[in-house]
Amino acid sequence: MARNSTPSTYLPDTAWLGRGRHLGPEPEQDVRRNLIALKAAGVLDDFQDLDPAEAARSTVLHPRDESADPGPTARRLFEARWQPAEGVTVRAQLTTYEPEPRRKDGDGVGWVLAAEAETAWDPRWPSPATMFWPDSERVPWDHDAASGVRLRTANQLPKDDDELRHRLRDWTRESWYVHVVVHEAMTPDARGQRPVIAFLPPSVRHRVIEHRATPEQAQIVDFAMKRELRLRMPRGGAVVLPTSPQDPAHDADRYTVRNVFLDGSEPVELLERVKEFAALPRPLTADAERALTRLRQGWHLLTPDEELAHAQAMVTRYAEALEAMTTSRDLYREAAEAAQAALAESGVGEGLTRLSVPGLTKPDGSPLSALTKALGRFRDPNK
Structure with missing residues (x-):
């Protein structure tokens, strides 16, 4: 058909x-x-x-x-x-x-x-x-x-x-x-x-x-x-x-x-x-x-052959989705680690909450909030 x-x-x-x-x-x-x-x-x-x-x-x-x-x-x-x-x-x-x-x-x-x-x-x-x-x-x-x-x-x-x-x-x-x-x-x-x-x-x-x-x-x-x-x-x-x-x-x-x-x-x-x-x-x-x-x-x-082909296509789609999620997580981890290293080298990262990566973030903190506070130090001349 x-x-x-x-x-x-x-x-x-x-x-x-x-x-x-x-x-x-x-x-x-x-x-x-x-x-x-x-x-x-x-x-x-x-x-x-x-x-x-x-x-x-x-x-x-x-x-x-x-x-x-x-x-x-x-x-x-x-x-x-x-x-x-x-x-x-x-x-x-x-x-x-x-x-x-x-x-x-x-x-x-x-x-x-x-x-x-x-x-x-x-x-x-x-x-x-x-x-x-x-x-x-x-x-x-x-x-x-x-x-x-x-x-x-x-x-x-x-x-x-x-x-x-x-x-x-x-x-x-x-x-x-x-x-x-x-x-x-x-x-x-x-x-x-x-x-x-x-x-x-x-x-x-x-x-x-x-x-x-x-x-x-x-x-x-x-x-x-x-x-x-x-x-x-x-x-x-x-x-x-x-x-x-x-x-x-x-x-x-x-x-x-x-x-x-x-x-x-x-x-x-x-x-x-x-x-x-x-x-x-x-x-x-x-x-x-x-x-x-x-x-x-x-x-x-569906015929038996169509059911098998459909199941195989679903497995392929799920595998592709899982691979995309894993790649996204790895890229996010690398970006977070690079940002943390940059802050440490600049000397303005002392006393800041360490940037987290997926799986290590505490409930009361986030990489975004830590990075925002760090960038705020460059805008405030008193800090």
């Missing part, structure tokens, strides 16, 4: 981030059960279940730093390590948070997930979300923190024009996910109602949220997109929404698909555009950058 903690403008190609809300009764218990099952199955190398306050005080890879503190509302910190490919290790942290007060769309326990690999992320690797959360529709962990819509389903767009425009702003400015809007040319059957994102590779699937516009919403969606994002919504097509602030080089036409057949078949063109967009350098919000920094600065789950 990369150790460079310098803040970045864009998400590194080694990292994977997610954020959401769990609306069920026992979110931490859902995580524990999944971690235990995956470790028993050999999917995970290891995991840890930590108290956030204790974890912040016992950060082992770096000195105590506020960037490693998940904050006062953190409920639990989970760490997991696995190998998605031979010779490649992924380290990931999931932090759960107390429900946000005064939310209009329900409480829910918030969560932030940051994962980083030792090499560039491969979209075919397992999703870090399903290393912590069960990939089951019965566990409602996948609500977007910014808007409340779900990851693993096709979400219907709001009917109201003002609410739709407000949502578009939220999805492009606050959400950590890629948002795709699909217009239904006609009401699909059960096969067409399946989310098209289900065809995406595992690591991309949980980074994308799908929205559906009904046939009668064609004009209202086109108007809202044109006004808010300078995009056009083709009838029976799809649009991958840009991030905000929008990249001046963003090619809206490239991420617009004119025809999407919602008949249960794989929409190849749309999926290729989504994967391409998801692979682009993505701007890091302040919250996302803090999550990545916490992963790098506040990691605890």
Whole structure:
């Protein structure tokens, strides 16, 4: 895993981030059960279940730093390590948070997930979300923190024009996910109602949220997109929404698909555009950058080799500190002895308290006070 903690403008190609809300009764218990099952199955190398306050005080890879503190509302910190490919290790942290007060769309326990690999992320690797959360529709962990819509389903767009425009702003400015809007040319059957994102590779699937516009919403969606994002919504097509602030080089036409057949078949063109967009350098919000920094600065789950290297580094640091203290003591001793000799040679040291050195100083005297008195004799002509 990369150790460079310098803040970045864009998400590194080694990292994977997610954020959401769990609306069920026992979110931490859902995580524990999944971690235990995956470790028993050999999917995970290891995991840890930590108290956030204790974890912040016992950060082992770096000195105590506020960037490693998940904050006062953190409920639990989970760490997991696995190998998605031979010779490649992924380290990931999931932090759960107390429900946000005064939310209009329900409480829910918030969560932030940051994962980083030792090499560039491969979209075919397992999703870090399903290393912590069960990939089951019965566990409602996948609500977007910014808007409340779900990851693993096709979400219907709001009917109201003002609410739709407000949502578009939220999805492009606050959400950590890629948002795709699909217009239904006609009401699909059960096969067409399946989310098209289900065809995406595992690591991309949980980074994308799908929205559906009904046939009668064609004009209202086109108007809202044109006004808010300078995009056009083709009838029976799809649009991958840009991030905000929008990249001046963003090619809206490239991420617009004119025809999407919602008949249960794989929409190849749309999926290729989504994967391409998801692979682009993505701007890091302040919250996302803090999550990545916490992963790098506040990691605890060490391998045996890492524990040995850490112990050896600690021994080296203590030895260097002890050597510096010893050198400082010797220099101080030499300076004190030189000052004492100089005073003796000058003939003004008679009757003065002998300068002390470390280990020989009496409680009621100090080298500094003795030297001050001696120098005072040169300033006073009567002495």
